[in-house]
Amino acid sequence: MSELKGACIIGQSGGPTSVINASAYGVIRTALDSGCITNVYGAEHGIKGVLEDRLFDMSQEDRGRHRLQAHP
Numbered sequence: 001m002s003e004l005k006g007a008c009i010i011g012q013s014g015g016p017t018s019v020i021n022a023s024a025y026g027v028i029r030t031a032l033d034s035g036c037i038t039n040v041y042g043a044e045h046g047i048k049g050v051l052e053d054r055l056f057d058m059s060q061e062d063r064g065r066h067r068l069q070a071h072p
Contacts, residue, residue: 005036010058011043011050028058 010027012020024042031037040058043049 003036005038007039007041008037009041009043009050009055011046013046013048032059 008031010024010031012024014020028040028042031040041055042058044052044054044056049055
């Protein structure tokens with residue numbers, strides 16, 4: 001079987017906390033570093049952002065200094 005390739009969407013809701021930011025950053029960074037994920041999109045306000053097409057291309061962020069690392 002061939003390896004699957006494609007984009008992924010991450011969506012979390014709730015207030016911004018250091019734990020939520022750290023887990024989101026970990027998912028985004030791991031996905032961007034993998035060979036099978038082509039793009040990572042962040043959904044604003046979780047599933048609401050998916051349903052309303054409020055997606056942000058997380059691969060456009062600076063990998064060296066991601067905003068999620070800077071804001072607890």
